[in-house]
Amino acid sequence: MSTPITAALVKELRDRTGAGMGDCKKALEATAGDLDKAAEKLRMDGAAKADKKAGRTAAEGVLAIAGNDQAMAIVELNSETDFVAKGDEFRTLARLVAEAAHAHKPGDTEALVRLQSGEATLDEHRRGLIAKLGENMTIRRFAIVEAAGGPLVTYLHPGDKIGVIVAMESGDTELARDLAMHIAAMNPRYLDAAAVPGDTIESERKVIEAGVAKEQEDARLDAEEAGKPFKAKPAEILAKMIDGRINKFIGEITLLGQPFVKNPDETVEKLLKAKNAKVARFVRFAVGEGIEKQQTDFAAEVMAQAGIKA
Helix, strand or coil: CCCCCCHHHHHHHHHHHCHHHHHHHHHHHHHHHHHHHHHHHHHHHHCCCCCCCCCCCEEEEEEEEECCCCCEEEEEEEECCHHCCHHHHHHHHHHHHHHHHHHCCCCCHHHHHCCCCCCCCCCHHHHHHHHCCCEEEEEEEEEECCCCCCCCCEEEECCCEEEEEEEECCHHHHHHHHHHHHHHCCCCCCCHHCCCCCHHHHHHHHHHHHHHHHHHHHHHHHHHCCCCCCCCCCCCHHHHHHHHHHHHHHHHHHHCCCCCCCCCEHHHHHHHHHHCCCEEEEEEECCCCCCCCCCCCHHHHHHHHHHCCC
Protein backbone atom coordinates (compact mmCIF):
# COMPACT_ATOMS: atom_id res chain seq x y z
CA MET A 1 0.00 0.00 0.00
CA SER A 2 1.44 3.29 -1.07
CA THR A 3 1.38 6.58 0.82
CA PRO A 4 -0.01 9.62 -1.01
CA ILE A 5 2.90 11.83 -2.11
CA THR A 6 1.92 15.25 -0.85
CA ALA A 7 3.83 18.51 -0.90
CA ALA A 8 4.24 18.19 2.88
CA LEU A 9 5.82 14.73 2.51
CA VAL A 10 8.21 15.99 -0.16
CA LYS A 11 9.17 18.92 2.08
CA GLU A 12 9.74 16.58 5.02
CA LEU A 13 12.11 14.45 2.94
CA ARG A 14 13.89 17.57 1.69
CA ASP A 15 14.35 18.85 5.26
CA ARG A 16 15.67 15.45 6.30
CA THR A 17 18.11 14.92 3.44
CA GLY A 18 18.86 18.34 1.96
CA ALA A 19 18.18 16.97 -1.53
CA GLY A 20 16.35 18.98 -4.20
CA MET A 21 12.55 19.00 -4.31
CA GLY A 22 12.49 17.21 -7.67
CA ASP A 23 14.83 14.47 -6.46
CA CYS A 24 12.77 14.03 -3.29
CA LYS A 25 9.56 13.68 -5.27
CA LYS A 26 11.12 11.08 -7.59
CA ALA A 27 12.52 9.12 -4.65
CA LEU A 28 9.12 9.04 -2.92
CA GLU A 29 7.43 7.95 -6.14
CA ALA A 30 9.98 5.14 -6.56
CA THR A 31 9.43 3.91 -2.98
CA ALA A 32 5.62 4.23 -2.84
CA GLY A 33 5.87 7.15 -0.43
CA ASP A 34 8.00 5.32 2.19
CA LEU A 35 9.99 8.14 3.81
CA ASP A 36 12.79 5.92 5.18
CA LYS A 37 13.26 4.05 1.90
CA ALA A 38 13.16 7.29 -0.05
CA ALA A 39 15.87 8.78 2.20
CA GLU A 40 18.01 5.66 1.69
CA LYS A 41 17.47 5.84 -2.07
CA LEU A 42 18.60 9.46 -2.11
CA ARG A 43 21.67 8.53 -0.10
CA MET A 44 22.54 5.71 -2.52
CA ASP A 45 21.85 7.89 -5.57
CA GLY A 46 24.04 10.59 -4.05
CA ALA A 47 26.88 8.12 -3.48
CA ALA A 48 26.62 6.97 -7.10
CA LYS A 49 26.73 10.54 -8.36
CA ALA A 50 29.72 11.28 -6.14
CA ASP A 51 31.59 8.25 -7.45
CA LYS A 52 30.83 9.28 -11.03
CA LYS A 53 32.28 12.76 -10.45
CA ALA A 54 35.30 11.57 -8.45
CA GLY A 55 37.66 11.73 -11.42
CA ARG A 56 37.03 15.42 -12.07
CA THR A 57 39.68 17.87 -10.89
CA ALA A 58 38.72 19.90 -7.81
CA ALA A 59 41.30 22.67 -7.43
CA GLU A 60 39.15 25.52 -6.11
CA GLY A 61 37.72 25.65 -2.60
CA VAL A 62 38.22 27.21 0.81
CA LEU A 63 40.15 26.76 4.03
CA ALA A 64 38.54 26.56 7.44
CA ILE A 65 40.10 26.85 10.91
CA ALA A 66 38.71 25.65 14.24
CA GLY A 67 40.12 25.22 17.72
CA ASN A 68 41.01 26.90 20.99
CA ASP A 69 44.04 28.12 22.96
CA GLN A 70 45.41 24.58 23.22
CA ALA A 71 45.26 23.46 19.57
CA MET A 72 44.04 24.68 16.19
CA ALA A 73 43.05 22.72 13.09
CA ILE A 74 43.15 23.93 9.49
CA VAL A 75 41.51 22.01 6.63
CA GLU A 76 41.25 22.39 2.86
CA LEU A 77 37.98 21.52 1.14
CA ASN A 78 38.08 21.59 -2.65
CA SER A 79 35.47 22.04 -5.36
CA GLU A 80 35.62 22.29 -9.13
CA THR A 81 34.58 25.94 -9.33
CA ASP A 82 34.97 29.04 -7.21
CA PHE A 83 31.23 29.64 -7.60
CA VAL A 84 30.44 26.53 -5.52
CA ALA A 85 33.27 27.32 -3.08
CA LYS A 86 31.60 30.64 -2.24
CA GLY A 87 28.29 28.99 -1.32
CA ASP A 88 27.06 28.77 2.27
CA GLU A 89 26.54 24.99 2.18
CA PHE A 90 30.09 24.38 0.97
CA ARG A 91 31.54 26.64 3.64
CA THR A 92 29.39 25.01 6.30
CA LEU A 93 30.86 21.64 5.34
CA ALA A 94 34.37 23.09 5.56
CA ARG A 95 33.64 24.30 9.11
CA LEU A 96 32.24 20.88 10.07
CA VAL A 97 35.42 19.21 8.84
CA ALA A 98 37.65 21.66 10.71
CA GLU A 99 35.69 21.22 13.93
CA ALA A 100 35.84 17.43 13.64
CA ALA A 101 39.59 17.53 12.93
CA HIS A 102 40.15 19.65 16.03
CA ALA A 103 37.89 17.57 18.26
CA HIS A 104 39.17 14.13 17.27
CA LYS A 105 42.71 14.80 15.93
CA PRO A 106 42.66 11.91 13.41
CA GLY A 107 45.92 10.44 12.17
CA ASP A 108 45.31 11.08 8.47
CA THR A 109 42.73 12.27 5.95
CA GLU A 110 41.23 8.79 5.54
CA ALA A 111 40.50 8.70 9.26
CA LEU A 112 39.15 12.26 9.12
CA VAL A 113 36.52 11.56 6.46
CA ARG A 114 35.23 8.58 8.45
CA LEU A 115 34.48 10.75 11.50
CA GLN A 116 30.84 11.15 12.47
CA SER A 117 29.27 14.60 12.34
CA GLY A 118 25.64 14.51 13.39
CA GLU A 119 23.80 11.60 11.74
CA ALA A 120 26.38 11.05 8.98
CA THR A 121 30.11 10.77 8.47
CA LEU A 122 32.01 13.66 6.94
CA ASP A 123 32.37 11.66 3.74
CA GLU A 124 28.60 11.10 3.61
CA HIS A 125 28.07 14.85 4.08
CA ARG A 126 30.53 15.43 1.22
CA ARG A 127 28.81 12.93 -1.08
CA GLY A 128 25.41 14.39 -0.30
CA LEU A 129 26.59 17.87 -1.22
CA ILE A 130 28.13 16.55 -4.45
CA ALA A 131 24.77 15.04 -5.40
CA LYS A 132 23.01 18.30 -4.59
CA LEU A 133 25.40 20.79 -6.22
CA GLY A 134 26.68 18.62 -9.08
CA GLU A 135 30.42 19.14 -8.58
CA ASN A 136 33.22 16.92 -7.36
CA MET A 137 34.46 17.86 -3.88
CA THR A 138 37.38 16.57 -1.88
CA ILE A 139 38.46 16.86 1.73
CA ARG A 140 42.06 17.22 0.65
CA ARG A 141 44.22 17.76 3.75
CA PHE A 142 44.38 19.07 7.28
CA ALA A 143 46.91 19.94 9.97
CA ILE A 144 46.74 20.24 13.73
CA VAL A 145 49.02 22.73 15.50
CA GLU A 146 49.26 22.52 19.29
CA ALA A 147 50.25 25.34 21.63
CA ALA A 148 53.93 25.42 22.58
CA GLY A 149 53.94 27.63 25.66
CA GLY A 150 53.37 30.95 23.93
CA PRO A 151 50.54 32.44 21.86
CA LEU A 152 48.74 30.25 19.31
CA VAL A 153 47.36 32.45 16.55
CA THR A 154 45.63 32.02 13.21
CA TYR A 155 45.17 34.11 10.09
CA LEU A 156 42.72 33.58 7.24
CA HIS A 157 43.23 35.88 4.28
CA PRO A 158 39.99 37.44 2.96
CA GLY A 159 38.34 34.88 0.70
CA ASP A 160 39.63 32.00 2.84
CA LYS A 161 42.15 30.93 0.18
CA ILE A 162 45.28 31.31 2.35
CA GLY A 163 45.40 30.25 5.98
CA VAL A 164 48.16 30.25 8.61
CA ILE A 165 48.58 28.89 12.14
CA VAL A 166 51.58 29.98 14.24
CA ALA A 167 52.58 28.45 17.58
CA MET A 168 55.06 30.51 19.61
CA GLU A 169 57.32 29.21 22.36
CA SER A 170 57.69 32.77 23.61
CA GLY A 171 56.67 36.25 22.56
CA ASP A 172 53.45 38.24 22.57
CA THR A 173 50.24 37.85 20.61
CA GLU A 174 50.76 40.99 18.52
CA LEU A 175 54.11 39.70 17.26
CA ALA A 176 52.58 36.28 16.54
CA ARG A 177 49.83 37.90 14.46
CA ASP A 178 52.37 39.95 12.52
CA LEU A 179 54.31 36.75 11.80
CA ALA A 180 51.16 34.96 10.66
CA MET A 181 50.47 37.73 8.15
CA HIS A 182 54.13 37.66 7.05
CA ILE A 183 53.90 33.89 6.45
CA ALA A 184 50.70 34.35 4.44
CA ALA A 185 52.38 36.97 2.25
CA MET A 186 55.89 35.53 1.87
CA ASN A 187 55.19 31.78 1.88
CA PRO A 188 58.26 30.41 3.69
CA ARG A 189 58.56 26.64 3.21
CA TYR A 190 60.54 25.93 6.39
CA LEU A 191 61.12 27.46 9.81
CA ASP A 192 64.93 27.77 9.66
CA ALA A 193 68.00 26.43 7.87
CA ALA A 194 68.12 23.32 10.09
CA ALA A 195 64.64 22.36 8.90
CA VAL A 196 65.53 22.40 5.19
CA PRO A 197 65.97 18.79 3.93
CA GLY A 198 69.43 17.89 2.69
CA ASP A 199 68.15 16.69 -0.67
CA THR A 200 66.46 20.07 -1.24
CA ILE A 201 69.77 21.83 -0.72
CA GLU A 202 71.67 19.37 -2.90
CA SER A 203 69.13 19.70 -5.70
CA GLU A 204 69.45 23.49 -5.61
CA ARG A 205 73.25 23.23 -5.43
CA LYS A 206 73.27 21.30 -8.72
CA VAL A 207 71.17 23.99 -10.37
CA ILE A 208 73.44 26.74 -9.04
CA GLU A 209 76.62 24.92 -10.06
CA ALA A 210 75.25 24.49 -13.58
CA GLY A 211 74.36 28.19 -13.68
CA VAL A 212 77.83 29.26 -12.51
CA ALA A 213 79.47 26.99 -15.09
CA LYS A 214 77.32 28.52 -17.83
CA GLU A 215 78.23 32.03 -16.68
CA GLN A 216 81.91 31.13 -16.95
CA GLU A 217 81.44 29.64 -20.40
CA ASP A 218 79.46 32.65 -21.60
CA ALA A 219 82.18 34.98 -20.27
CA ARG A 220 84.84 32.97 -22.13
CA LEU A 221 82.90 33.11 -25.41
CA ASP A 222 82.29 36.85 -25.02
CA ALA A 223 86.02 37.40 -24.44
CA GLU A 224 86.92 35.36 -27.53
CA GLU A 225 84.41 37.24 -29.65
CA ALA A 226 85.83 40.55 -28.46
CA GLY A 227 89.39 39.34 -29.04
CA LYS A 228 90.28 39.74 -25.38
CA PRO A 229 92.08 37.30 -23.08
CA PHE A 230 89.90 35.28 -20.73
CA LYS A 231 90.94 34.32 -17.23
CA ALA A 232 88.75 31.80 -15.47
CA LYS A 233 87.84 32.47 -11.84
CA PRO A 234 89.82 30.32 -9.38
CA ALA A 235 88.02 27.25 -8.01
CA GLU A 236 87.92 28.66 -4.47
CA ILE A 237 86.19 31.84 -5.72
CA LEU A 238 83.63 29.78 -7.63
CA ALA A 239 83.02 27.67 -4.49
CA LYS A 240 82.36 30.84 -2.47
CA MET A 241 79.96 32.10 -5.14
CA ILE A 242 78.05 28.83 -5.04
CA ASP A 243 77.92 28.79 -1.22
CA GLY A 244 76.72 32.38 -1.21
CA ARG A 245 73.87 31.58 -3.57
CA ILE A 246 72.96 28.51 -1.53
CA ASN A 247 72.76 30.68 1.59
CA LYS A 248 70.60 33.19 -0.30
CA PHE A 249 68.30 30.36 -1.39
CA ILE A 250 67.97 29.08 2.19
CA GLY A 251 67.18 32.60 3.37
CA GLU A 252 64.42 32.94 0.80
CA ILE A 253 62.64 29.70 1.73
CA THR A 254 62.92 29.90 5.55
CA LEU A 255 60.86 32.06 7.87
CA LEU A 256 63.84 33.12 9.98
CA GLY A 257 65.93 33.95 6.93
CA GLN A 258 63.37 36.16 5.19
CA PRO A 259 63.31 39.96 5.50
CA PHE A 260 60.38 40.86 7.77
CA VAL A 261 57.54 42.08 5.57
CA LYS A 262 56.77 45.11 7.80
CA ASN A 263 60.46 46.08 8.02
CA PRO A 264 62.54 44.62 5.16
CA ASP A 265 65.73 46.04 6.72
CA GLU A 266 65.76 43.24 9.29
CA THR A 267 65.23 39.49 9.01
CA VAL A 268 62.60 37.64 10.98
CA GLU A 269 65.43 36.01 12.93
CA LYS A 270 66.75 39.42 14.05
CA LEU A 271 63.22 40.55 14.90
CA LEU A 272 62.66 37.50 17.11
CA LYS A 273 65.98 38.03 18.90
CA ALA A 274 65.14 41.66 19.54
CA LYS A 275 61.76 40.67 20.99
CA ASN A 276 63.21 37.70 22.93
CA ALA A 277 60.69 35.51 21.11
CA LYS A 278 60.74 32.11 19.43
CA VAL A 279 58.53 30.34 16.89
CA ALA A 280 57.88 26.66 17.61
CA ARG A 281 55.96 25.77 14.45
CA PHE A 282 53.83 27.19 11.68
CA VAL A 283 51.53 25.80 8.99
CA ARG A 284 50.51 27.62 5.83
CA PHE A 285 47.89 26.31 3.40
CA ALA A 286 46.89 27.86 0.08
CA VAL A 287 43.88 26.46 -1.76
CA GLY A 288 44.80 24.33 -4.74
CA GLU A 289 48.58 24.54 -4.37
CA GLY A 290 50.19 21.53 -5.99
CA ILE A 291 47.05 20.56 -7.94
CA GLU A 292 47.39 20.60 -11.71
CA LYS A 293 44.30 22.36 -13.00
CA GLN A 294 42.61 21.06 -16.12
CA GLN A 295 42.20 23.59 -18.91
CA THR A 296 38.63 23.39 -20.13
CA ASP A 297 37.25 24.86 -23.34
CA PHE A 298 33.71 25.51 -22.11
CA ALA A 299 32.46 26.70 -25.50
CA ALA A 300 33.64 23.47 -27.15
CA GLU A 301 32.16 21.44 -24.29
CA VAL A 302 28.73 23.06 -24.68
CA MET A 303 28.83 22.62 -28.47
CA ALA A 304 29.74 18.94 -28.07
CA GLN A 305 26.86 18.39 -25.65
CA ALA A 306 24.52 20.09 -28.09
CA GLY A 307 25.80 17.94 -30.97
CA ILE A 308 27.22 20.94 -32.82
CA LYS A 309 30.40 20.44 -34.79
CA ALA A 310 33.00 23.19 -34.62
